[in-house]
Amino acid sequence: MAPLPLDEARAYAYQAFMYGYPLAENYSILWQSTLAIQQQFNTFYGKAQLTTPADTTVVTPNNDTAYSQGWLDLGAEPLVLQVPAVPQEPPRYYSFQIIDACTNNVGYIGTLTTGAAAGNYVLAPPGMVPASVPNATVIPVPSRYIFLLGRTQMLGPNDVPATQAIMDEYALVPLSRFLGQPAPPPAPATPFLPVAPSFITTLSFFQYLNLALTFQTPPAGDAPLLERFARIGVGPGLPFNPSTLDPELAGALQRGILEASKAITHKAQGGAVENGWNLPEVNLPYFGTDWWTDYDFRSLTARAGIYANSPSEAIYYRAYQDTNSQPLSGANQYTVTFPAGQLPPAAAFWSLTMYGANQFLVPNSIDRYSLGTQSNLSVAADGSVTIYIQANAPSAAEMPNWLPSPLSGSFYVVLRIYGPENTSYIAPGLTQVGGSGS
Incomplete structure (x- = not known):
């Protein structure tokens, strides 16, 4: 077989990363949650x-x-x-x-x-x-x-x-x-690979992906993709040794990985936006016998919040910006006001949760990270409910509805609706009402 042109190798690496990122991320979590800590x-x-x-x-x-x-x-x-x-x-x-x-x-x-x-x-x-x-x-x-x-x-x-x-x-x-029957013999051992720090954006990514691909038979429709990936040594159980690669080929593959990773991060904050909310995708095949075939969406979901629920179980709205399309910042104060009778429509419950730029919960003085159905929210005389999003404490009357934000830097919030009763629901957005609270 003729040597693979470098541009083609880079393109295959990009596609393989988009396809395989969730599998490798899942493997990393499996390793950290079990073998790394002897669970x-x-x-x-x-x-x-x-x-x-x-x-x-x-x-x-x-x-x-x-x-x-x-x-x-x-x-x-x-x-x-x-x-x-x-x-x-x-x-x-x-x-x-x-x-x-x-x-x-x-x-x-x-x-x-x-x-x-x-x-x-x-x-x-x-x-x-x-x-x-x-x-x-x-x-x-x-x-x-x-x-x-x-x-x-x-x-x-x-x-x-x-x-x-x-x-x-x-x-x-x-x-x-x-x-009440005898136990069967043990299964053959899996040759697990210890997870190295930051492997996701290195050529070692393909070693982990090749192992993860052995855990599940790919759908028949993936055969053309896997044939292309095999040209760069990516496939179920294939050996992949970055140290033996030609330096120019290694560079092309590395560029493909980095470009794909950057694209996933960009897409994770994209999509349709209304009132500052990134709207959930509710019409994609999340589960059942119709396995996901939108691999870009599968990867951005893994980057933004791996193991997200399917829309029939829960839907997620993310806000990275306010109602004026400005990025959310800990330096500002925001409010979200739900008119009377228009709280998120949930058969089970809803919640609004605060996350820092690191994608984890934000430390704060009252250890409050979310508000929602289970909160004792204050209701105004007109029946509306206003949530106050800011770093410093509001007035005593507003405290039950305070969702603390970080003191500085960017943040985002996620509105979860468990048992959604209306998948077309659009929540009121975050309105900036001032600088950092005092």
Whole structure:
């Protein structure tokens, strides 16, 4: 085969990064959450506590629900997720998001999909899908390695014991044990690669991508892409050694990676904007049997907030700018006013959360990172609700509705609507009302 022209190699590297960034980012999180800290696969980890600025594993985390997390290795046999009945007086949201190795959402278990009753759910990889299992629902999944992300709503600061009691009843059980049968032999070991710092924007990215591509059979429609990627040594299980590359070829591949990474960051803050809000994409195939094929969108989602919910479960509005199209700054004060009867339409609940430029929660004097349905918001005489977004404390009357921003620098806010009742909803924007509070 003739040597690959450098411009063509750069273009293939760009495309491969756009295609594979979520897979490599997911692998990095898998490594950091399990092997790097000697946590076991097929076990739940989580406490009835909300995210704080100290939590920096996943960008743009929510501050509404307690997380239960489990990395599943289904190489030997399926696992059964067992959930208890979740009391609904008062109403409490919970969900388990089933995420494959490409960051596609395979499906959901929870109040909005399967209900609040107790249940058993068999998560079965290719080649191990049983026709049926007594007293259980079978859910086929496409990967050996699955991320199971549970969210259990906390109904205020005094709700920790009740939330923890529910979370303690979530369980993962091997299918053989569930059926009272002998366990199968262990699966072949995976040759995991330790995650190096900042590997995402180096040529080593392709080593991690080649490993991650072995976790899940690519869709048949991806064959033309993978044929092109193979020209630069990228594909499931292919060897890739940056140190053996011709320097000019290595430079071309590196340029492709950096250009793609920059494009993802730019696109993550793009899209349709109204009232300063980046509107959610609600018509893309996030999950089910119609796997994502908009790979640019899949990558920008992974960069902006990996493991985002599907629109049927929750939608996200991001604001990086105010109603005058000016970037949000900690040097300014802003308000968001919801007219009477026009709070975000949510079957479960809504929240507005503050994030710093580093994509994590913003430290502040009252440890408040979000406001929403679960907040005791002050309502004006005309029925409207105004949220005050600023670094320093407002008046005593405005304190219940204060969402602290950073003292300086840029920030953004995310409006989450769980169980969206109107996916065309446009929230009122952030209006600048002055400089930094005093």
